[in-house]
Amino acid sequence: MNNLMMCVFFTVLALPVQAGSRVLATGGATTIEGSAGGGIVPWAVINGYGSDDEWSVQAFGSRVGVDDFTLHSAGVGLSFDNRWELSYARQQFKLDTIGGQLRQDIVGVKYRLAGQLLYTSLPQISLGLQYKRHLDFELPSLVGAYSRSGVDLYLAASKVWLDAIAGRNLLLNGTIRATQANQTGLLGFGNTDQQRHQLMFEGSAALLLTHNLAVGVEFRQKPNRLAFADEQHWRDVFVAWFVNANLSVTAAYVDLGDIAGLPSQQGWYLSLEGSW
């Protein structure tokens, strides 16, 4: 996983090529699930900088280290026409205190339904789907999870207000997600009594301090279906640096609440993304 990140980093440095026609930072960052957005919330933005009739590819690697767990996430994406976004991510969740690891694969599709992030009074609105498949389902199954795979469906609306606060541009995003996932799927999907999708709200706000530096906050509501331990909402405070259209770095302080009975999981998130 670290090798992949290094590979992304050096390839990006070696290829300072035109990535697309869109304005810097309008592709957002890449979430731990591989979809463009913040760090934990998918936005309506399409990853990369491709505009009409343009395509782009992305690669990302991220690490979240909280008190008793470490999540490594890495993946690739392909965007076309500022309309379609395809993504693949592999997550590796290390149980540092308990021992062992949980892995899942996430394949994502996003389609922009309407709006242009910067230009239209209507927010940019996108519909997304994430198919998740667990690779180490024995443990989630032991704590009551029903299924090793699941589908998240989300509707996201994002808009940038130019010159909103002290001459700075403000991005607001709201996402509604239908999900069966326990801890985003890392603890499997549904429980033995209930497999129906539940609606969750997720939100982000980001202020661009300069054309390439953003600070923001995120919130992700989570279901709480496994009886063995409470699952809590996630939140973070982030800073994202868009070095150029080919490279961005995001750092965040995250609060993931209780996970698998271990209380108050907080720590640091770092993500590196390349786009061509």
Add this chain to the structure above:
Amino acid sequence: MKSLLILLSMALLLVACNQTPKPNLYQQLGEEAGITALTDHLLHQIEHDPLIVHHFRDTDIPRFRRLLIEQLCELSGGPCVYSGATMEESHTGLNLNTRDFDRLVNHLISAMQQQGIPYGAQNQLLALLAPMYPEVIGR
């Protein structure tokens, strides 16, 4: 409560009177000279962009330059009156897409950066131009 409100409004009034008037956008863009230089920067960028320069094949460039300066001057609160056609009229038949618009915005941003226009003023100008998107695209 009422006296608190009076006190507060007096304080606000004092703060407001104490401040030197904030330069308006026209002044922050460098008035006529700044807007002329910005327009020339932008035209230079367009000229060197093979993906959009063909849209200007049949354009009378000196006239386009004069009208753009007028428009930016009026938009930013300067002492000008834009004498050109509406945005819908002037873009009809060009069949511009979002990529053309995106590229123009990037050229404008880069021109403003090169000219050292304050970030807040850059965003003010973009906020005035962005709503023109639906009047310009797909005509």
